[in-house]
Amino acid sequence: MAAGSGHVEVLEKLWNWAKELQIKPEELRHAVWLSKGKFDQTAWHMAAGGGHVEILEKLWDFAKELQVNPEELRNQVWVSKDSSGKTAWHMAAGEGHVELLEKLWDWAKELQLIPEELRNQVWLSKDNFGKTAWHKGARGGHVEVLEKLWDWAKLLQVEPEELQYQVLLSKDESGNTAWLMAARGSHVKLLEKLWNLAKELQLTPQNLRDQVWCSKGMSGDPAWLMAARGGQVKLLQKLWDWAKELQLTQQELMDQVWSSKVKSGETAWLLAAR
DSSP states (O other): OHHHHTOHHHHHHHHHHHHHTTOOHHHHHIIIIIOOOGGGOOHHHHHHHHTOHHHHHHHHHHHHHTTOOHHHHHIIIIIOOOTTSOOHHHHHHHHTOHHHHHHHHHHHHHTTOOHHHHHIIIIIOOOTTSOOHHHHHHHTTOHHHHHHHHHHHHHTTOOHHHHHIIIIIOOOTTSOOHHHHHHHTTOHHHHHHHHHHHHHTTOOHHHHHIIIIIOOOTTOOOHHHHHHHTTOHHHHHHHHHHHHHTTOOHHHHHIIIIIOBOTTSOBHHHHHHO
16 A cells, blocks of 8 residues: 555555564565555556656665565566556556656666567557557557657667557557547647657558548547547547548548448537537
């Protein structure tokens, strides 16, 4: 509880009392580092989800004092998942905790994770719902998180084809891409970021057209209808501008803007009227 709530002084007190009570190092190690609460979350997970950098620093110091071996440190810091398959990295990305992501990155370097391990955790690791850290940052509208993930991917020399796939094409278990997640949340600035990255990656006009204008998740709704349903005029204008830039034909525009329907049968016009 103290870890998840960010109570550093409480953790320090508990640690000191444990030492005073002469609790064995193995028991301390288990309590500090391995014990799990609700949803199979360790203190490390809880602190990461709450963005509590100072708590993680304390837990790291305690682990070093307990002489936790590097393999176990690597597992807790980077690999360990809760019951929904989320690592500390996923949690920090989903909540927009950039400073905490930077700290985890620094510890990964200190633990001497090889580039392949880092690439798998930073870029490819998924939770039980098929969401990567990239998806989670997009879903929350966290532009700075995506910028950091992009910078680290470049440092790790991720191949352009893999970057293209992750940035716009990769889907979670519900069939949603980062683009659709951002559109559903009406995160216009994040969509602008994805658009610019797609241009930097030199996605073909057809790929861009498919993702920006035509792609649908499991709900069956493209970004245009999501924006209409939410009354998001600014987002609709952005989608319109990108459609014009992609030189969609008059018929393609009419099909999406005027004729396309959600599963229950409403057009953008009816969704906006509702």
